[in-house]
Amino acid sequence: MKNRFIFKKILLLIVSVMISFSCVKDTDFDQTDSLVLTPIVEVNLVEIQEPADTFLDDFGVEVLNISDLIVFDVFSSDFVDENLLKAELVYEVTNTLNKAFEFKMEFYDLSKTLQHTISFNIENSPTNKPLVSEHTEVFDTSSLEALKQSSTLDITITLMSSPTGSVLTTASKGMIALKSKGVFYLQLSE
């Protein structure tokens, strides 16, 4: 009988010690509400490699410009709309043609309204040495909103005359090459 009493006491002691000493101190579990991830994603975009031929018509005569059109739905998706904080489009053009150009990228929305234009000029390379030029277009605030509206990209390369430039023929050496990538600053939160 005495033993039983001791068991109860010990049991009570163990349980009460465990309860009274077990606690969660100095913590704030509400902090998860502020979980924010900010990855930066880098993705290749358009590449172009065009020799002199591309800028000539069937008779071997220079055209005014060449253009191409891409319809896409990436920028107008809900994910981009909610999470894209900032974007940079990085272009690098290498020109070995003795011809100056103007590059123009026009972003249109679904109703074919022009939302944003990127344009830059490329100098001619008189000795056909690679002439590298770079252009970075930053999209934030209003330009970012314009990008998010866009669903069509119209790329136009216009031939420009310059003091040292020549007229392109089928015999013209060199080519014009464009690399491009997008750097997207995302903000993912609950």
Next chain:
Amino acid sequence: MRWLLFLGFFVSLQAQNKQILYGFKEVPQQILLNPGAQIDYKGYIGVPLLSHIHFNAGVTGFSAFDIFADDGRDFNQKIQDVVYDMDSKDFFGFNQQLDLFSAGFRFKSSSEKTFFISFGLYQESDVFFYFPKDYAVLALEGNYNNLNRRFNLGDLSVSAEVSSVFHVGINKKINSKWTVGLRGKIYSSIVQASSTENYGSFTTVEGTSNFLTHRIDLDMKLQTSGLSFATDSTATNQVDVLKSRLLLGGNLGVGIDVGFTHEPSPEWTIDASLQDLGFINYSKDVQNYEVNGYLEYEGIQSVFPPIASDQTAQEYWDEVNDDFEDLFKVDSTTTAYIKWRPLKLNTSVSYNFGKKNNKECNCLDKSDPTFQNRVGAHLFALKRPNHLQWALSAFYYRKLFKGLQLKTTYTVDTYSSKNVGLGMSAALGPVQFYIMADNLLDYQNVAKSQSVSLQLGFNYIFKNNED
């Protein structure tokens, strides 16, 4: 979300190891850990639903305190620190068991040899996943500034299962030195999902004709069984399905436990057991998902219309789109699969000492000729998908009275190197109660704990006549 984190981090108990229960002679449930354990009573009946309640889980690499400490530091900075601190071998584990019924009795064969038969049905839940380090880094940083870094998509390894286990064991004391035992098990898997055989990578390297080349290599698999009941129309149907699966109506498997106890001398004891040497064949209600493919993406080539190929940038874009869709296309199959049970090893060596001296205390009418103390070392190992989980314990067992025994353990394992556990078995007449918990040092602030474990239960014991 908050409660999920709370459950995952705070209730982080140590998975599967029952170092306090192992070898605790007075608690009948110890024979589930070693079918060849010593049994000093005629029989027992576990109080239904209350004979063994076991709950434990663990997390390596960090504790809730690292993230939720109210120290004014930026929450996202703390998350980052934890992510960079952990690696893909860190894991989260959770295990829970509940005895539905259990009992055991000693029988005498015709040749006057005795053996002990025990049986029961318990329900078990097990969740285990490795920390997907590369996914976490990719989510934190993205691929920018990570040129040439290979993000290993094989870091994803998750498994979860709820099952019931029906078991029958036989235990035989061959002579004064050897006791051996064997337990047969029938597993019935109620629900199971696992994605443990994943391979693949995502790498961004410098490109040739464009800035970058993105390489995506995927070979990933998710296997599930028994999940369709969740989409069943009515709640009562769902309960019926779960009930039938609990009673061996799920995906079935078989397995055995083996074990022995060897006493080379009265003072020394060596014992060992292997648990869950078996498998489950998942053939009913199976749904598997697979993603397979390789893609190298350099960008969209803009080819202006006059050129001979006749391909426009739009066509390139569409092609790229199709390639990506193909890459991430999920193939779904219902092929049956087999999974081995997580194999467990327990072994210990111990030394008994301190018999009660009856002559000095004649006032006690009943003597106890057994040793009052026991010290020893115990090793536990568990085979996980990608590694072997282990724990090494030193223990001290003390018989305070005939009806009260204590055992304390000090454990070193993957979770912690200062895990102190305490267990108690108390008998009031034939009713026996036990409770065991570990990581007691962390009870001062559970948030700092990486694992805690708790087992408790009630049994009705039929003692030997000589008691």
